[in-house]
Amino acid sequence: MVVRSTAAPPTPWSRNLAEPEIHRTAYIHSFSNIIGDVVISPNVIVAPGTSIRADEGTPFYIGENTNIQDGVVIHGLEQGRVIGDDQKEYSVWVGNNTCITHMALIHGPAYVGDDCFIGFRSTVFNARVGAGCIVMMHALIENVEIPPGKYIPSGAVITTQQQADRLPDVQADDKEFAHHVVGINQALRAGYLCAEDNICIAPIRDEMNKSYTSTNLNGFERSNQVSSNRLGEATVDQVRYLLQQGYKIGTEHVDERRFRTGSWSSCQPIEARSLDQAIAALEGCLTEHSGEYVRLFGIDTKDRRRILETIIQRPNGAVQGPTSFKAPSRQTTSYSSNGNGSGYSSGSLGTETVDQVRQLLAGGFKIGTEHVDERRFRTGSWQSCQPINSTSANQVIAALEECMTQHQGEYVRLIGIDPKAKRRVLESIIQRPNGPVAASTSPKTVGSSYAASSASTSSVTSSSLSSEVIDQIRQLLAGGFKISAEHVDQRRFRTGSWSSCGQIESRSERDIVAALESYLAEYQGEYVRLIGIDPKAKRRVLESIIQRP
Numbered sequence: 001m002v003v004r005s006t007a008a009p010p011t012p013w014s015r016n017l018a019e020p021e022i023h024r025t026a027y028i029h030s031f032s033n034i035i036g037d038v039v040i041s042p043n044v045i046v047a048p049g050t051s052i053r054a055d056e057g058t059p060f061y062i063g064e065n066t067n068i069q070d071g072v073v074i075h076g077l078e079q080g081r082v083i084g085d086d087q088k089e090y091s092v093w094v095g096n097n098t099c100i101t102h103m104a105l106i107h108g109p110a111y112v113g114d115d116c117f118i119g120f121r122s123t124v125f126n127a128r129v130g131a132g133c134i135v136m137m138h139a140l141i142e143n144v145e146i147p148p149g150k151y152i153p154s155g156a157v158i159t160t161q162q163q164a165d166r167l168p169d170v171q172a173d174d175k176e177f178a179h180h181v182v183g184i185n186q187a188l189r190a191g192y193l194c195a196e197d198n199i200c201i202a203p204i205r206d207e208m209n210k211s212y213t214s215t216n217l218n219g220f221e222r223s224n225q226v227s228s229n230r231l232g233e234a235t236v237d238q239v240r241y242l243l244q245q246g247y248k249i250g251t252e253h254v255d256e257r258r259f260r261t262g263s264w265s266s267c268q269p270i271e272a273r274s275l276d277q278a279i280a281a282l283e284g285c286l287t288e289h290s291g292e293y294v295r296l297f298g299i300d301t302k303d304r305r306r307i308l309e310t311i312i313q314r315p316n317g318a319v320q321g322p323t324s325f326k327a328p329s330r331q332t333t334s335y336s337s338n339g340n341g342s343g344y345s346s347g348s349l350g351t352e353t354v355d356q357v358r359q360l361l362a363g364g365f366k367i368g369t370e371h372v373d374e375r376r377f378r379t380g381s382w383q384s385c386q387p388i389n390s391t392s393a394n395q396v397i398a399a400l401e402e403c404m405t406q407h408q409g410e411y412v413r414l415i416g417i418d419p420k421a422k423r424r425v426l427e428s429i430i431q432r433p434n435g436p437v438a439a440s441t442s443p444k445t446v447g448s449s450y451a452a453s454s455a456s457t458s459s460v461t462s463s464s465l466s467s468e469v470i471d472q473i474r475q476l477l478a479g480g481f482k483i484s485a486e487h488v489d490q491r492r493f494r495t496g497s498w499s500s501c502g503q504i505e506s507r508s509e510r511d512i513v514a515a516l517e518s519y520l521a522e523y524q525g526e527y528v529r530l531i532g533i534d535p536k537a538k539r540r541v542l543e544s545i546i547q548r549p
Contacts, residue, residue, distance in 0.1 A: 057091030076108025
C-alpha cells in the first residue's frame, strides 16, 4: 500500500518537518493525503479523497477504530489549541470509535470525543464535541462546547453556549446507528487490507475460480449454481451441508417484544430434500415474517436435537446470516426449550463461560464480543461482533454462539462492561481458531485459551497454572510484551477496583510462572488476572482471569 503521507513543510512558525505516525493496523487509502504531525491510531480507516493536513495548526490525533470517510478535511489554525484526553495540547483531537463522515470539515482548534458521529457536510470549528454526541447532516458547530451524549439535528447552527446546553440527549436508536457505521467501516478496513495481502486474497480468488459443475455428495445432488436473492452464500452453504448430512431443516420467527423472552414460533415445516426447494421455503418464511427475527437450524432426528442454529433475519429487514460457513468437524451445539427459553443449554460454550455470563448480568454489567483472525491476533486488532443489548442470559448466550458461528476459524472473546464506569471488567477468550475453548476443570483457573505451539520446546510446568495460561505467557513473551498481574476481592470485583500484585521485570518464562504462582498463593480467595502490556503503545493487549475465589 502506497500511502501519500509527507512531512510538514518549513514555515515561518514551524521548521520541525514533522512526519505522520501511522499505526501498522490502520488503512490509509492511497488517494488521501496525510501531512505533518498526525498520529493515526490502531484500526483507523482513512477513505479516498480525504485531506488531513497538520501544516499550520499542529499536532493532530486520530483515535482507535475511528473512520475518516471520503472527502473529509481536517485542518487547524496556527495558534488554536485544545486539551486531548492525554492532557496534552492539540490543534485537533478525534477520539476512539468515532465516525467523521463524507465531506465533513473538522477545523482546529477542535475536539471530538469518543463514540461520536459527525454527519455529512457538517462543520466543527473552534469547538468541543463531547463523547457520545451525534451530529447529523449539514450542521454547524462553532465557538461552543457540546456536553457529552447530545443530539444535533440536521441543518442545526449551534454558535452560542445557550443553544448547546439546550440540545436533546442521544436516543438508543441513534447510538445503535452510530455503532453500526463503525462496524461497517471496520469490515471495510479489514477488506481493503486483505485485498492488498496476497496470502489473504489468494484463497478467495481461488474459490471464485472454482468450476460450477454439479457434484454428487453422500447421495445429495449439489449444484453450486443454486443461489438466493435474499440469502447470503454462507447461509446457502449451511443449508447444503445440513441436507448432505441427512438433517432436517427448521425455521422459527419471533417479534422484537418476544425476542427478549425467547418465545420463538415455528414457520411452516420444510420437508424439502433438495437444495433449491429448501432455499425457496426459507425465502418464503423471510417474506411472510418481514420485520421479525427469523432463525435457521438443523434437526438431528436420531438424537432429537438441534444443531447450527443461526439468526438469518433481523427486524430491520436485513438478512444477516454468517459471513462464511465452515462445516464443523463434530456437532457442537444443542438446545432444549420449554417454550420461554429458560431450558437453554450450550454445547459450544463451557459451563464456566455460561456461569460468567450469568454472574456479569446479575452484577448489572453489559456483555460484548470481539473477534480477530490469527494474523491480527498478535497486534491486538480485535473487532466487535454485533452489539448485545439483551439482559436475558439465554439471549446473550445465543448471541455469543452466533458470533462464534459467524467467525469460525478465528479467536472470539467475551467482554464484561461496567456501563457506569465505562470500562471493561472482563476479557475472556471463548473460541480459538481450532474450535471453541473447552471448559476448565480447575475451579481456580478461568482464562483465555490459546492454541498450543507445537514448535515450543519449553518444559516449564506449573501445579497452579493451567497449560493454557503458560501458553499465553509464552506467546506474550514471543511478541515482546511485558507481563504483570492484578488482584481483587469479591466485594470489589463488582466495581472493577483491581490492585497491582507488583511488577514482574524478568523476561524468563520460568521466573514469570514462579512469580504468578506466588501471587496465587498470596491472594488465595481472591480474583487474580494476568496482564499483557505493549510497552511501545503503552496499552494492555490482554486481561485474563487466572484465579477466582
